[in-house]
Amino acid sequence: MSNFIVRKVAVLGAGVMGAQIAAHCVNAKVPVVLFDLPAKEGAKNGIVLRAIEGLKKLSPAPLGNKDDAACIEVANYDDNLELLKGCDLIIEAIAERMDWKHDLYKKVAPFIAPNAIFASNTSGLSITALSEGFSDELKARFCGVHFFNPPRYMHLVELIPTATTRPEILDQLEGFLVTTLGKGVVRAKDTPNFIANRVGVFSMMATIHEAEKFGLSCDVVDDLTGSKLGRAKSGTFRTADVVGLDTMGHVIKTMQDTLPDDPFAAIYKTPEVLTKLVAAGALGQKTGAGFYKKVGREVQRLDFATGQYVAGGGKADDLVARILKEKDPAKRMKALHDSTNPQAQFLWAIFRDAFHYIAVHLEAVADNARDIDFAMRWGFGQKLGPFETWQAAGWHQVANWVKEDIDAGKALCSVPLPAWVFDGRNGVHGADGSWSPARKANVARSTLPVYLRQRFRAPVLGEAGVDGTTAGITVFEDDSVRIWHEDDGVLILSLKTKMHVIGAGVIAGLSKAIAEAEQHYKGLVIWSADAAEGGAFSAGADLQSMLPLFMSGGVKAIEPEVAKLQQAFQAMKYANVPVVAAVAGLALGGGCELALHAAKRVALIESYIGLVEVGVGLIPAGGGLKEAAVRTAAEAKGNDLLQFLKNNFMNPATAAVSKSALEARQMGFLKPDDVIVFNPYELLHVAKVEARAMHDAGYRPPLQRLIPVAGRYAIGTIMMQLVNMRDGGFISAHDFKLGQMIATVVSGGDVDQGSLVSEQWLLDLERKAFMELLNHPKTQERIMGMMQTGKPVRN
Template sequence: MYKEHEANAAVAAKAPKASRFQVKKVAVLGAGVMGAQIAAHLVNVKVPVVLFDLAAKEGPKNGIVLKAVENLKKFKPSPLGVPEDAALIQAANYEENLALLGECDLVIEAIAERMDWKLDLYKKIAPHVAKHAIVASNTSGLSITRLSEALPESIKPRFCGIHFFNPPRYMYLVELIATPTTQPEILDHLETFVTSGLGKGVVRAKDTPNFIANRVGIAGMLATMREVERYGLSFDVVDDLTGKKLGRASSGTFRTADVVGLDTMAHVIKTLQDTLNADTDPFYGSFGTPEVLKTLLEMGNLGQKAKAGFYKKVGRDVLRFDLASKQYVPGGQKADEVYGRMLKKPAAERLKLLRNATGPQGQFLWAILRNSFHYAAVHLASIAETARDVDQAMRWGFGMKQGPFELWQEAGWLQVAQWIQEDIAAGKTLSNAPLPDWVFKGPVAEAGGVHTEQGSWNPSASRFEPRRVLPVYQRQLFPELLLGEAGPRFQSAGTTLHEDKNIRLWTLDDEVLIASLKTKMHVISPEVCEGLQQAVETAEKEFQGLVIWSGDEPFSAGADLESTLPAFIAVGVAAIEDAEGFMQQTMLRLRYASVPVVSAIRGLALGGGCELGLYSAKRVAHMESYIGLVEVGVGLVPGAGGLTYIARRAAENAATSTDKDLLKFVTEGFTAAAMAKVGTSALESRKLGYLLESDIVVPNKDELLYVAVQQAKSMADSGWRAPLKRMFPVGGRSAKATIQGQLVNMRDGGFISRHDFHIASLIAGVVTGGDVDANTMVTEEYLMTLERRAFCELVQHPKTQERILGMLSTGKPVRN
């Protein structure tokens, strides 16, 4: 066990043994939007899945499922890591194929939110479910206990609720809900699979309407809409205020509603209306469907999927809905800058300024924050075990930087509580329900909040409770912590061997060295290269391996162009050539290190970041990694070994293929670099050649470091040795001429600009080995020299300089 976790050894010793429950195959019942996307994510993580629906009345019996699977390829963002994996979903229908359920270890029901339909389906499937299988209903708010009543006694102990958030591939939150008859180990087995196998963050919710995230989140959206009416603000101003400035999802309130679907939102609201009342929820009076939502639903404007909702895009213009006229009017209004400045202040000062604001925008912001604190406190005991569950659910399900309790605690627990109580007394709140006694008295008040080193507040048990201990969480060396929680933080964990403002070299176990980049966006500067070379030297002397992992996203956004420009202006192109040469040397140092170097990739790995991965002995990538050589976007070519890698891999692939046409393999890599293709998942990055079949794809972001360290150790224990330096063949001038001919057609046809043509020609020249005969044997150093020359030639080109400056100033590519 790592040193950082020795303090928890006693607790871990009491933890249940690792689950032997294996999910070898899953059945998903219902090929609607959610069911089909859940099936898609299962194949993303290589879990065999059978997708069921009704038998079609005409055509193939599995026609409904087959159509749903085909439609997965059209969704944006894509539910599939690679579109062709849709073929891995096995189609089935309830008429002919129920026997397939006996092969499945997990059955997820995901049909429409109709209690009667679900109950009828359970009666149909019950005789066919395997005796060991877990059965779970994916519902956004129906009572799991009521659903379980339709099941035979033999299945009830293995039945629970599972609530994926839409879209399932990208949303981190999954809520699990037990019934009174669910065996505890069933939830442990399912939590283990969902966490490690599907890569999700699990929150266990009580069986109450809409569970935790939707209960708090939708109540918050309804409250926001009420306050919008009160203060007379437009939707675009509200979205500007309630997006990133407030530490929430960038889409704000109304754009989020459009993305979710106004019909879906209306359904969740109706669940609250139908299952709660003024006695069970003192905020019930604010649950009425807003007039604007009613109007949009009547018009059939259901949001993004209907291309009209609170917003409508016409050409390049985004219009917003105006309720008074029932028309779409020009949008794009922004909030007053003063409130943007207020929201950058420390939490205590920020909330005080908003509470005392005289303008409607400031009063609105205080009102929605106060309402969220008030609602969460009043309902905590009924919807969740601890305050941690609420804050994690809102972080993971609604894209909040902090949950309501975290922000309240950071701003000063008792002071904010007093403000809320004063507003309740003054009749300013949505409900006159008082804050619970535990807010003002006892352990929470004494601790200054609900999250402490001992755990998070459980109001039902009147104590702070630590996180659940399951073996799967031992794989999360640095889990996402809430404000006030105790736990290891990677920035200070382990033993530091070297640290400066650019890089930290450290270890958890004295066996594997970890290099963590500290630059903004983890860009690669000459100083970072120095640190990486020092890391290799140290690892070779004292460790079994080296892992490059920076703790959070991105892995690396590429070379630090911004810092090298002043040197270029002062010294000229020689400064750029020196910097590129040093980066290339660093890449080769990593490749030929005498210990295995493993890159742990999460998020963006672009340009130099991609090259850093390519020159490692192995890559361990989070599923949502976006990898590619994108230098053409700023008018450059990959210059730290990316093109050399393409040429070498082409030669290696040709050597092991029955098709010995080197040009074919070179063209694949050339196209990816010349078109700046980026893999939109780790699976697609594998197809582009930036990850290999032997590389590891990790579903859960918090397990990345654990897996990378284990891989480095395993490689060392297996007697891993660096590859021997060898020469390899290139396509030569004839291969370049073939590629060049295609580029001429694209240029003359108006598909690429003259400068694009020039850049692509330089890329072709490098990956084919320059002005040499076909099959000439070359070294990596030779090709890297060609790379540097092409890079330096372009740096001096006025059109490339326009692209670089445009990207640095606007963040968007310039097409010239």
């Protein structure tokens, strides 16, 4: 199979989506040129330049590192079409107007390179209709590639072929999207709004319809349909505000225009409330008002009856909240179905409507049931897809309830469930794959080579698959860790504590894993099974577990535990096999220190790394400040240490956390040769490859060296700045004390500038300061506040 290399991407259209797709390409080190119309006034590329400036201000940030905005090449359709000839992938992302897209295609088609893939990022227009007028040769290289907003964070990309798209084009593009851009790809049929928007927008319309029927306000509906249901916490109406009510109106109109014969067509009618809001310019979050409006600090909701904004904050009834906490999905669904509470009846109704819809439309919109579940999980933030939810709640029972409601005229339309629903099955996902009505069989997963990099692919409920918590051969397991391998020369340490916090059990497990790896393996990888599903690498030290020790023996009882942590991390740094930290999600405090002491880090782009101990009135004491001093010495290379100390002091002193792995590299938490991975399901594969490569290259741990430090000269300089901040009211007296202690450790203590000290000297300084703070009443206030509320106390 020949390599498909994307040397450069062109994005046509510098609107919200186009600019963010370009930004994400740059995150992944893919050169990109961003096109738009020539500006009527000022610089000809003004539209694109303004869009790139806008990227730096957007939240959540589309760029992993704001400085990378400068890497986006700017272009306009008048002067720069020649640039298209050097692009291997061209993504059109202009407004959803078929006529505008066709006009643009006529202009760019002559400049598209003979092997380039041409794709439209339309959210619902027919890909076949878009390709009308193309030469046969270009038609074969054209498809839909639908990113979800915001493209950096949303895992889903829908890939939509036409009847004439060459299959290898799709395979090549899927490989690029999965590994380089880190996406979860679902192949959709060329039907209006494809899969996720078709099912997702229907669900929103049905929810609005049922809310009206049961007389529920938008805040109550959002509380019921958000995280309590395992869905995005924004619920239904707030999600519509975030998406934009004009965008939602457009997607609904596409359904009205293109699906007149759909049995559910009556539900595609634009809700009157939506029409009124759009007419008034209340388009949701982007205009400051939609279903919700922020007035000062208060978030008000729209009163559907009066059209006025009133106080919000409505919640689910206690009875319904209790039902939703039921762990058994079958009992939970039965309780909702049987209850006479209007909120419970509303929830049963929206489940019934969704199950009815996906069963009727599965064959038309998707190849199989798995694609609908993944589309809804990755595109709409649902923990379980709709088919998985149905199957978990008891296939037969739920199917019969849905049928009863259809027969009784309670459903949204009278079309019956398809015959396959009642063919004796227990669901749509099984050991051999997921149900495809068109093929009348279960369909296995894609076998494209790119998926060999995903040892534990995204799981589907009911499908046979290996799971990172039980796979492989276990060497040792307790409540804190699992040490295991897959017979490939690499040992894996997985943390099992909540948020993977580090207590005595994890420290002991780390020591055990290093000893085992040194005896029998090429390397050790620290990776936890929920890394791909949004888990933390480690949220830091387990303060809760230290409490009994503190209560019984006071501060003195804690010091040996801190020493053990320091020594475990040092043993890891100087282990005789490479230790690779596979970092994803939060790596805070002790979790950051765990990563810092590895021989190498392989980090997911969505890694949020920082030394945050000042939030609980402490300073890092697991070697984090010692490593800051080591980094300073390495960066200074014999120059004035103070210049290079600033960053390494400020990060822990302000509890700065990286907003991406790219930013973590800038902040010094990742080294230039650490690897950044974009797909969470590839993290373990890449970490193992790195560990083996280091071993095969003859890995030796670093030699222990003395470290030149900036000493009392640097402490004095930093203290002057801290005094100004304290006296100016920017920091509290306790923050001042913390800053002073951090400055003392990273500068190497009360020694001359340029003195050489050992790592142990720095660790002793850390530990001494940590113990002193632990005794301090202000620190104890901060710790108790954090444990009670989860929020930092400012004192």
